[in-house]
Amino acid sequence: MSILCYAADMSLRIALLGLLDATGPASGYDLAKSFERSLNHVWQAGHTQIYPELVKMAADGLVAVESEGARGRKIYAITPEGAERLRSWLIEHEPTGAIRSxxxxxxxxxxxxxxxxxxxxxxxxxxxxxxxxxxxxxxxxxxxxxxxxxxxxxxxxxxxxxxxxxxxxxxxxxxxxxxxxxx
Amino acid sequence: MSILCYAADMSLRIALLGLLDATGPASGYDLAKSFERSLNHVWQAGHTQIYPELVKMAADGLVAVESEGARGRKIYAITPEGAERLRSWLIEHEPTGAIRSxxxxxxxxxxxxxxxxxxxxxxxxxxxxxxxxxxxxxxxxxxxxxxxxxxxxxxxxxxxxxxxxxxxxxxxxxxxxxxxxxx
DNA sequence: GATTGACATGTCAGCTCTTACATGTCACTC
DNA sequence: GAGTGACATGTAAGAGCTGACATGTCAATC
Missing domain, CATH: 1.10.287 (Helix Hairpins)
Structure with missing residues (x-):
């Protein structure tokens, strides 16, 4: 029967939503730089993880592609649904203390x-x-x-x-x- | 051409070798318990990760199946090659400071x-x-x-x-x- | 006009890890 | 002898992540 109910990790999504909420619309490239600069001691993610995740998040309505500029640059913005999801995760999610060091x-x-x-x-x-x-x-x-x-x-x-x-x-x-x- | 040279993680192997070296031969079940008990604040691994890894490590000559007891219990022991691998990892491996918390x-x-x-x-x-x-x-x-x-x-x-x-x-x-x- | 380097986005193989499912033994109690 | 619970070992799907590869734009320099 195989009842699958994975408690998917979401952490990458949350981190991306958090950056978009805190600093406004940004491209995947910008977000990768932000990860490197400001989130590096907390969570790590390269562009190879970020680009596909943004596509999935857009499909789920958590972010929206605002505009496409020069050089194929795509600007993502957080949607109200994304902001809501972010806040409920923060308030409701019991963080696992798990550390792998x-x-x-x-x-x-x-x-x-x-x-x-x-x-x-x-x-x-x-x-x-x-x-x-x-x-x-x-x-x-x-x-x-x-x-x-x-x-x-x-x-x-x-x-x-x-x-x-x-x-x-x-x-x-x-x-x-x-x-x-x-x- | 695709020259693949993955720096495979090895951390689980090292942890298992470390436990076997420190406390002597043990079964996969014992190792899972040890992980839970003593390594939990450092690294986490369940039996579903440990059992297949022990099989691979045996294939690589890092551990040996010493005996099979009642209830299908298999006792693994570290080999000299395993002990050598463990020590060189400890001495040579530059740990990534990466933390995901x-x-x-x-x-x-x-x-x-x-x-x-x-x-x-x-x-x-x-x-x-x-x-x-x-x-x-x-x-x-x-x-x-x-x-x-x-x-x-x-x-x-x-x-x-x-x-x-x-x-x-x-x-x-x-x-x-x-x-x-x-x- | 050619090269270089920062900007910008992507795919894919393969490893890691978690969750759910699956099986069977043994000792003890009711 | 039926049931329970600790012991014991596995498989497989799928999420998460890394590293290598691939492509193309634009601005500045040579």
Missing amino acids: EVALQAFLLPLLDKESAIAVVERIRARLQQRLAVLECKDPSKFGRYALNLGLSQGRSGLAWADETLAELRGLEPADQPAPAT | EVALQAFLLPLLDKESAIAVVERIRARLQQRLAVLECKDPSKFGRYALNLGLSQGRSGLAWADETLAELRGLEPADQPAPAT
Whole structure:
């Protein structure tokens, strides 16, 4: 019988609707740039995902093609139905706390490595976190995405603190694999 | 001509190899439980992903079926090749910092809501973060996954702090949509 | 007028992951 | 012996996403 009732993800749609609502009509190209610029620490999507999704959203009446300019440029605008959908998702959707993080996976597996390698791995993670934090710190905290920016800064700093503590702990270990010189 | 050189994800493989290396031979069922129990805040995978992946990994020589017990139970063990692959991934793989977080997406879109709705959304996020943090705080910090556990605790606490600050800020706003009564 | 590079839109193969469906064993209780 | 629930393993459809490929415009420089 096969009763299929997929709870489709919608996150990409919501992100696109959010950008259109917040900053007005835009082309797929613009939206891809916006993703790169402002949503990058929150959600990622390339143009290869965005263009087909806009077509589907237009078919579903959530956005409308407003005009076609030079260079085949198509401007999409959010429709009232799209705005409604966006707001009800925000208000009703219980976010899954699920995180898939390669950094955390490497952290999890650290005990498999000897001390030197573990230190090298944590140092690489630290550099990566530092770099991401620096990017966020350059952003304008008065712009639209400021709440997510604050969250990203907060998480970035706590990640960095974790890396420093972990490095200190690893370096504090005596050369022997097992710690506990006294207790 | 189509020269395909996909940088396949491998993360699921690595996670499985890591569990097998850390805790010894196990069945697919055990691994699914371990995922649920110890890796849940780092990576998620259900049995429907794990069973086929173990078969592929066996075909690639990374794991071996050790024995088949009652109830059709199959015990997998990591091979030397698997252990080697695991360690080189850990040491060589530059983790993508990419995060896809529905919580952060909701945070990003907060300015689209009126004050009351925004407060409700942040309160729901806060409850969710609190709940996840409570789960982590119950875990044994001396066990294998302790580095990732520390990272999760650190991130969880900073998320909670963000929620509290954001709530305070939202509640501090005067009823009018725009703040700035003085400057 | 030729080249270069930013602008602009798309397709497709193949991998990843989730959901639903499907099957069967074993231990224990009623 | 019938039913329940934990144990145990799978398949398949379809959504989500990445990377490679493909096409064409327009403005500025050489």
